[in-house]
Amino acid sequence: KGSHKLSSNSYLPNDFPFRDRSQKGQENATMVMLVRNRELKGALQSMRSLEDRFNRNYRYPWVFLNDKPFDTDFIEQTTLMASGQTYYELIPSEDWEPPSFIDKDIMEEKLLKAHQDGVIYGGSWSYRNMCHFNSGYFYKQKRLLNYDWYFRVEPDVKYMCDFQYDPFTLLRENNKIYGFVLAIHDYENTMPSLWPTVENFMRDHKDLIHPNNSIEFITSNETSLNYNFELPESNTSYNLCHFWSNFEIGSLNFFRSEAYETYFNYLDKAGGFFYERWGDAPVHSIGLNLLADKDSIHHFEDIGYFHVPYLACPTSIDVLASKRCVCKTKDLENHDPETPHDIQPFSCLSRWWRYGSGKRFLNEIDYTF
Ligand code: GDP
Numbered sequence: 459k460g461s462h463k464l465s466s467n468s469y470l471p472n473d474f475p476f477r478d479r480s481q482k483g484q485e486n487a488t489m490v491m492l493v494r495n496r497e498l499k500g501a502l503q504s505m506r507s508l509e510d511r512f513n514r515n516y517r518y519p520w521v522f523l524n525d526k527p528f529d530t531d532f533i534e535q536t537t538l539m540a541s542g543q544t545y546y547e548l549i550p551s552e553d554w555e556p557p558s559f560i561d562k563d564i565m566e567e568k569l570l571k572a573h574q575d576g577v578i579y580g581g582s583w584s585y586r587n588m589c590h591f592n593s594g595y596f597y598k599q600k601r602l603l604n605y606d607w608y609f610r611v612e613p614d615v616k617y618m619c620d621f622q623y624d625p626f627t628l629l630r631e632n633n634k635i636y637g638f639v640l641a642i643h644d645y646e647n648t649m650p651s652l653w654p655t656v657e658n659f660m661r662d663h664k665d666l667i668h669p670n671n672s673i674e675f676i677t678s679n680e681t682s683l684n685y686n687f688e689l690p691e692s693n694t695s696y697n698l699c700h701f702w703s704n705f706e707i708g709s710l711n712f713f714r715s716e717a718y719e720t721y722f723n724y725l726d727k728a729g730g731f732f733y734e735r736w737g738d739a740p741v742h743s744i745g746l747n748l749l750a751d752k753d754s755i756h757h758f759e760d761i762g763y764f765h766v767p768y769l770a771c772p773t774s775i776d777v778l779a780s781k782r783c784v785c786k787t788k789d790l791e792n793h794d795p796e797t798p799h800d801i802q803p804f805s806c807l808s809r810w811w812r813y814g815s816g817k818r819f820l821n822e823i824d825y826t827f
């Protein structure tokens with residue numbers, strides 16, 4: 459009695475008796491992590507950080523998604539780290555691999571070319587599957603159909619401050635559908651034909667564009683600089699701004715809406731997820747900026763977050779103190795910037811403050827529940 463030893467060929471069931479995993483948070487929400495078995499260490503680090511800073515007080519479940527079956531170690535270790543229930547889901551191959559209308563030979567040529575051209579992750583087949591999945595399939599996975607809200611988590615990230623409130627509740631009570639922390643410029647060479655495709659979509663589906671959209675956040679008349687401080691090559695008017703999607707707290711129902719589905723299918727048919735390397739971050743962002751009310755998108759300025767190479771931290775000293783943030787250390791994989799991200803040139807935050815829902819101050823949001 460009392461010594462529950464882990465055996466090498468079985469894993470802990472969720473009702474393992476030594477911990478009460480019943481949910482305390484009030485929302486129909488889940489953490490979700492797309493991850494590979496070999497990323498176990500990074501997954502545990504992210505989980506530990508988010509559990510300590512937020513979830514152990516709420517015990518929302520964790521849904522793990524993978525294109526390969528999770529192995530015993532992965533299941534066992536992550537179940538031990540989670541405060542709530544854990545679920546391990548195998549992604550159906552038709553949700554992961556390129557659709558049938560993609561020509562695999564052309565795709566191989568494009569991969570080689572992108573690799574030679576130095577496109578980031580340009581030569582990786584699986585990265586394209588991943589971006590395509592995150593753009594159009596994660597929210598349709600069977601397990602996620604049970605939930606209204608998701609919190610996307612990646613391996614090897616850190617949450618730098620206590621949350622002190624339930625971000626799902628904050629979004630719901632303030633009529634928000636999506637929350638982000640970082641907004642940056644993407645690489646133009648990953649998606650030369652994305653914006654022309656989006657322009658066609660807007661022309662063909664005028665009725666789906668929200669009257670209070672935030673298209674000005676992602677388009678510029680002024681000359682915009684990309685991350686390398688070079689002019690974009692094409693004469694696109696997309697300024698490459700997007701919400702950094704490795705952190706997302708949002709409504710699954712937005713992504714499951716007819717508007718987003720029509721938008722995603724339109725992009726998918728154009729082939730750029732596989733013939734180019736369209737990222738899920740610009741695809742999510744553009745979808746949100748066109749199809750959603752800009753006032754339903756929330757910048758979490760009080761959440762501290764690190765994913766290499768960027769750090770987001772609150773600026774208010776009161777917030778830093780009360781949330782016990784760790785923001786000024788220099789040990790974050792040697793990437794810890796001293797300058798707050800929002801005033802760096804590659805940030806799109808100031809653009810969001812101007813053309814999105816404006817710079818909100820903490821007291822404008824209803825934090826009382
Ligand atoms: P980066 O953040 O753009 O550098 O890309 P990551 O390597 O962090 O990948 C983004 C997310 O997708 C992470 O959660 C990864 O664990 C996950 N991911 C990437 N490729 C694969 C894959 O082939 N299989 C699975 N299961 N997950 C993947």
Ligand code: MN
Pocket residue numbers: 612704765
């Ligand atoms: Mn990542």
